[in-house]
Amino acid sequence: MSFFIFLVALIVLYFIISYRHLIKYHNQVNSIYKTLSNAIDHRFSLFEDLINKSSTIISHEETFINDIIQLRLQAQKFKQNNDLRASFSCEEKISKLAKKINLLFEEFSLLNKILESQNIQENILKEEIFLLELKNKYNESVIQYNKKRSSSWNYITSHLFDVFSIHHDIWIITD
Secondary structure: OHHHHHHHHHHHHHHHHHHHHHHHHHHHHHHHHHHHHHHHHHHHHHHHHHHHHOOOOOHHHHHHHHHHHHHHHHHHHHHHOOOHHHHHHHHHHHHHHHHOHHHHHHOOHHHHOOHHHHHHHHHHHHHHHHHHHHHHHHHHHHHHHHHHHHOHHHHHHHHHOHHHHOOOOOOOOOO
């Protein structure tokens, strides 16, 4: 009889430990995602600042910045509709455009004279580096979470609770 109680206690302990580990990894993914989302919002506000500070933009730059604004609006719309893959894709297109920002603005000496615009450009590039690091960290945490969730030891626990049925998409990073 005592062996049976010990066995039941061991099984209950297994589920408690397994649940706590899965919650830890799940919360880690969500935390990094929130940080990434805040950084993306900050990057967008930098683009808005760039528009406000440099009202004498030639039409080419205006198109460039309007493309970024449209992509950001699409990304937010996809995010609201829980289509993270499409949202990630839009944000990745913004990252591609942001990498070209120095080349684009260096061609026009008028904008180079505006010190605030240069500072904003530098901040956008710094934000891009930070975002790339966060994207990689997010992907690593999603892979780790999915690996733990699908391991044979945690498989039963992950299927008993709805919180673990949430699928996290990997952020596809392009050059």
